[in-house]
Amino acid sequence: MINKTFDSIAAAVEGIADGSVIMVGGFGTAGMPSELVDGVIAGGARDLTIISNNAGNGDLGLAALLKAGSVRKVICSFPRQSDSYVFDELYRAGKVELEVVPQGNLAERIRAAGSGIGAFFSPTGYGTLLAEGKETRVIDGVNYVLEMPLHADVALIKAYKGDRWGNLVYRKAARNFGPIMAMAAKTAIAQVNEIVELGALDPEHIITPGIFVQRVVAVSCAAAPSSAKAV
Amino acid sequence: MTAMKKLSRNEMAQRVAEDIAEGSYVNLGIGVPTLVANYLGDKEVFLHSENGVLGMGPSPAAGEEDDDLINAGKQHVTLLTGGAFFHHADSFSMMRGGHIDIAVLGAFQVSVKGDLANWHTGAEGSIPAVGGAMDLATGARQVFVMMDHLTKTGESKLVPECTYPLTGIACVSRIYTDLAILDVTSEGLKVREIVADITFEALQELSGVPLIG
Numbered sequence: 001m002i003n004k005t006f007d008s009i010a011a012a013v014e015g016i017a018d019g020s021v022i023m024v025g026g027f028g029t030a031g032m033p034s035e036l037v038d039g040v041i042a043g044g045a046r047d048l049t050i051i052s053n054n055a056g057n058g059d060l061g062l063a064a065l066l067k068a069g070s071v072r073k074v075i076c077s078f079p080r081q082s083d084s085y086v087f088d089e090l091y092r093a094g095k096v097e098l099e100v101v102p103q104g105n106l107a108e109r110i111r112a113a114g115s116g117i118g119a120f121f122s123p124t125g126y127g128t129l130l131a132e133g134k135e136t137r138v139i140d141g142v143n144y145v146l147e148m149p150l151h152a153d154v155a156l157i158k159a160y161k162g163d164r165w166g167n168l169v170y171r172k173a174a175r176n177f178g179p180i181m182a183m184a185a186k187t188a189i190a191q192v193n194e195i196v197e198l199g200a201l202d203p204e205h206i207i208t209p210g211i212f213v214q215r216v217v218a219v220s221c222a223a224a225p226s227s228a229k230a231v
Numbered sequence: 232m233t234a235m236k237k238l239s240r241n242e243m244a245q246r247v248a249e250d251i252a253e254g255s256y257v258n259l260g261i262g263v264p265t266l267v268a269n270y271l272g273d274k275e276v277f278l279h280s281e282n283g284v285l286g287m288g289p290s291p292a293a294g295e296e297d298d299d300l301i302n303a304g305k306q307h308v309t310l311l312t313g314g315a316f317f318h319h320a321d322s323f324s325m326m327r328g329g330h331i332d333i334a335v336l337g338a339f340q341v342s343v344k345g346d347l348a349n350w351h352t353g354a355e356g357s358i359p360a361v362g363g364a365m366d367l368a369t370g371a372r373q374v375f376v377m378m379d380h381l382t383k384t385g386e387s388k389l390v391p392e393c394t395y396p397l398t399g400i401a402c403v404s405r406i407y408t409d410l411a412i413l414d415v416t417s418e419g420l421k422v423r424e425i426v427a428d429i430t431f432e433a434l435q436e437l438s439g440v441p442l443i444g
Contacts, residue, residue, distance in 0.1 A: 027282040027319075028305040030298060053319075080360035081305075091358055100359045103281060104323030104366030111320040124327060124366045127400040129351070129359075143400075172299040172316055173282050179318040207318075 004166045005195050005216045012189050012217035013039035016154055020045060023110065023181040024052040024062055025157035028081070031174035033158040033191045034061035035219045040156070041065055047072045051110070051150055053103065053177060055079035055087035063087065071096055075150065077103035102130060105147050107180060113149035114183025114212070122147045155185030159208070162192040166213030167206045175207065182212040189215040236428040237409040243377055245270040246426065247335055247407050250375075255332040256285075256325070258367055261304040264335040264377050279331055281363040283322045286314025303363065323363070326370035334371035336364065338378045340393045343440040345403040345415035347376065348395035368399030380408035380437065387439030389413075389420060410434055419443055
């Protein structure tokens with residue numbers, strides 16, 4: 001019997017090596033898999049490259065991982081936020097590298113990796129600082145920049161419900177990077193509010209099919225908001 | 232500069248909203264552009280949020296906030312009946328693929344050719360953060376810029392060439408300032424309407440580029 005579910009966060013994140021490339025889902029705190037990130041901190045992996053939209057909020061999740069000194073490089077679209085003080089301080093002290101990527105290119109580079117695309121031409125960023133040094137091409141009169149896929153060793157994502165085959169559904173705008181990061185990583189680890197019986201998720205509504213997910217763990221979090229009844 | 236009557240940010244937002252047709256798919260950038268949503272009235276306009284929301288509604292009532300339902304500025308929002316959620320690659324396909332009719336963005340500078348600078352001052356020690364600005368600037372069918380005509384120190388934000396790092400090249404369609412509404416044309420910036428208590432000559436005097444009346 002195939003069972004991708006794990007009993008604890010610690011077991012779900014076991015085996016993450018030093019120097020790993022880790023994708024972390026979420027847009028701000030919506031969809032941020034904070035408990036999995038805490039598990040990585042506890043696991044002690046160092047010298048990590050993090051691919052995420054932001055670079056941590058407050059002192060939780062990704063910010064805590066940065067604070068622990070475990071991160072060598074961050075690849076993201078929007079590091080600077082009102083509460084990104086942990087990243088800001090490390091960056092200004094030269095203790096973390098930063099690669100800023102336009103958000104759509106970030107998403108498409110992740111999707112490309114998961115889809116087996118070798119590279120792609122994007123119009124976004126042409127003629128700007130963020131395209132400096134990159135190959136360009138004119139196609140049908142439009143200027144494009146060659147963008148490379150972003151692969152990862154591990155993706156940490158947050159979904160709403162999952163089953164033992166790794167099928168996932170998400171909740172509202174917390175979906176964001178989850179589906180594409182799951183595709184792009186060798187090991188996709190999903191924390192879910194609830195693990196349900198096989199068959200409980202309507203096949204027409206499954207957003208991430210289990211083929212893209214290797215590990216699922218339920219997080220005993222505070223009760224979902226009352227509006228969480230419908231998926 | 233003498234005190235003149237010019238548009239407030241809310242009045243600018245109202246003016247932009249008047250030019251958005253029912254049925255448009257629209258992305259409102261972070262900051263002042265989000266005010267436009269307050270002036271769309273009964274028109275059915277589909278508001279897109281880069282984090283995977285189409286059919287975004289107004290702020291929730293106190294106590295109804297849902298941390299899984301936010302906009303690009305990470306503020307709580309609601310979903311209209313008929314709205315949809317989707318992942319990030321689909322969300323940016325909507326922009327890059329030319330499916331978004333109008334993006335309304337703020338700006339530091341717009342050049343006479345419609346180049347946009349709005350993501351980074353390039354100042355020493357500032358942390359670059361681009362988010363979805365470049366994707367919107369390049370991908371939306373029309374880019375409307377909403378900005379003050381002048382900087383706080385009185386310099387024109389309409390410039391011959393942007394001195395701040397670019398967001399996109401020749402991507403701006405129309406500019407709404409507190410003084411005027413201008414179209415970017417192949418001949419240069421054409422004044423559609425003067426919205427402040429000011430003559431064309433005085434507007435030209437304040438602007439850093441030649442204007443077409």
